[in-house]
Amino acid sequence: MHALSIDFGTSSVKVAVVQAADDGGLQIVETATAPYPNILLPGEKNEIDPDELWAGCYAACQQLDPALRERVEVLCYDTFSPSPVFVRRDGTLSYPNIVTHLDRRSRAQSAYIDAVVGNERFLEIAGILPFAGGAGAMTFIWFAQNAPEVLDDAHRIGHLPTYVHHRLTGEWATDLVNASMTGLYETTTQGTWSEELLTAFGIDRGLLCDIVDPGTSLGTLRPEEAERLGLRAGIPVAVGTNDMAAAQCGAGNVEAGRVMNTAGSSDMVSVLTDRPVTSHGYYLRNAALPGLWQIYATTAGGFALEWFWAQLCQDMTRTEFYEQFVGRALEAWPTDGEVTFAPYLTGDRQSLEKRTGSWDGLTLATTREEMLAAVLKSMNRVLAATLRQAAEVVELDPVVKLTGGMSDATYVALKQREMPGFEFEGVDNCPILGNVWLARRGLGLV
Numbered sequence: 001m002h003a004l005s006i007d008f009g010t011s012s013v014k015v016a017v018v019q020a021a022d023d024g025g026l027q028i029v030e031t032a033t034a035p036y037p038n039i040l041l042p043g044e045k046n047e048i049d050p051d052e053l054w055a056g057c058y059a060a061c062q063q064l065d066p067a068l069r070e071r072v073e074v075l076c077y078d079t080f081s082p083s084p085v086f087v088r089r090d091g092t093l094s095y096p097n098i099v100t101h102l103d104r105r106s107r108a109q110s111a112y113i114d115a116v117v118g119n120e121r122f123l124e125i126a127g128i129l130p131f132a133g134g135a136g137a138m139t140f141i142w143f144a145q146n147a148p149e150v151l152d153d154a155h156r157i158g159h160l161p162t163y164v165h166h167r168l169t170g171e172w173a174t175d176l177v178n179a180s181m182t183g184l185y186e187t188t189t190q191g192t193w194s195e196e197l198l199t200a201f202g203i204d205r206g207l208l209c210d211i212v213d214p215g216t217s218l219g220t221l222r223p224e225e226a227e228r229l230g231l232r233a234g235i236p237v238a239v240g241t242n243d244m245a246a247a248q249c250g251a252g253n254v255e256a257g258r259v260m261n262t263a264g265s266s267d268m269v270s271v272l273t274d275r276p277v278t279s280h281g282y283y284l285r286n287a288a289l290p291g292l293w294q295i296y297a298t299t300a301g302g303f304a305l306e307w308f309w310a311q312l313c314q315d316m317t318r319t320e321f322y323e324q325f326v327g328r329a330l331e332a333w334p335t336d337g338e339v340t341f342a343p344y345l346t347g348d349r350q351s352l353e354k355r356t357g358s359w360d361g362l363t364l365a366t367t368r369e370e371m372l373a374a375v376l377k378s379m380n381r382v383l384a385a386t387l388r389q390a391a392e393v394v395e396l397d398p399v400v401k402l403t404g405g406m407s408d409a410t411y412v413a414l415k416q417r418e419m420p421g422f423e424f425e426g427v428d429n430c431p432i433l434g435n436v437w438l439a440r441r442g443l444g445l446v
Contacts, residue, residue, distance in 0.1 A: 001019070002019050024440070077240040078435050082139070084158075109130065124188065136183060137184050144201070159242075164240060214239060221234060262430070264301060304346075339374045377414070412424045
């Protein structure tokens with residue numbers, strides 16, 4: 001069986017034709033990528049134009065061998081999230097753009113949720129505190145309070161998979177993982193949409209889709225989308241999920257205690273647990289498989305490196321920066337010097353307070369190398385703190401599956417210094433492979 005797997009990232013899309021053998025082994029036959037821009041607007045808003053997202057997707061697919069695309073028998077996908085969308089009945093968006101997880105417009109809604117529900121009660125139900133950018137509910141409430149016409153014009157609200165799946169098939173659905181990431185779902189019991197929270201926030205239950213397991217085969221590919229993708233119309237489409245949840249499956253992590261570190265544009269850690277224990281220090285969200293949850297935390301990752309290069313290293317090319325300067329900085333400063341860094345260039349999605357990035361301890365003797373090393377060490381310490389908390393909930397596998405653009409030997413050495421007791425095993429294309437694994441599971445082949 002051949003599958004087309006699509007990974008919608010924060011700033012680019014990756015597509016791949018994956019061949020599944022009879023024994024369940026998955027082999028990537030061909031891949032392609034295409035970028036799309038983020039839109040930065042006043043008020044800490046961060047969005048993506050859906051036309052740009054689809055143009056990137058179609059362009060990437062058109063790079064694939066047409067003969068391979070003709071052999072595709074199932075389509076599957078994952079997306080970044082939270083990624084709030086407001087979808088009209090005809091599948092267009094009532095708010096023109098996709099809101100990304102980097103958006104912070106909803107800071108005031110944290111206080112609102114505390115006032116009407118209470119932060120501790122919200123955590124008890126939804127598995128997280130009402131962090132700006134951490135749950136779709138924050139954005140939904142912001143629009144209800146600031147642009148109610150957007151909700152009035154919407155037929156369904158959800159995250160990006162709801163919009164993507166309807167566009168591909170005409171069907172409406174929300175997957176188990178993204179349901180929990182909205183902050184409107186009974187995450188700690190893996191129940192259903194929370195009537196308590198919906199009533200408190202004044203959100204109509206009719207705006208929300210039915211919840212299905214990731215990988216469920218729901219609908220078939222519409223002719224107009226088949227033509228744009230270069231696929232055969234009528235093939236089954238599997239319900240997509242969040243990228244980290246898919247990555248866990250693609251790395252073979254399907255049991256409690258398994259750990260995944262995705263080191264890309266954001267640096268994220270996810271620990272699978274069969275005990276839904278909440279904390280102020282991490283997110284508890286559903287895993288792709290019922291009966292499992294994720295203990296999750298994130299920090300700036302590659303976004304911080306891109307910022308450092310753009311602002312402080314324009315005397316070198318991007319290639320020189322990544323292939324030479326980063327390694328040189330970490331070799332020069334393997335341990336702490338006087339300079340430290342607060343790792344909040346993209347804010348802190350684990351804090352209700354607004355946090356920003358900053359260096360401390362700068363002197364006239366400080367070098368760019370020491371400053372960059374401090375940035376990288378601080379980000380990994382966020383992840384290390386999460387692992388320490390997770391170890392109090394579930395016994396951790398000492399092997400961390402590591403994937404993403406920041407996973408070569410230089411970064412592995414850093415992670416092993418900052419997270420002693422763990423080994424890091426490099427794995428590639430985990431969301432792409434996880435999508436196919438879940439689709440095969442949905443078809444009863446796993």
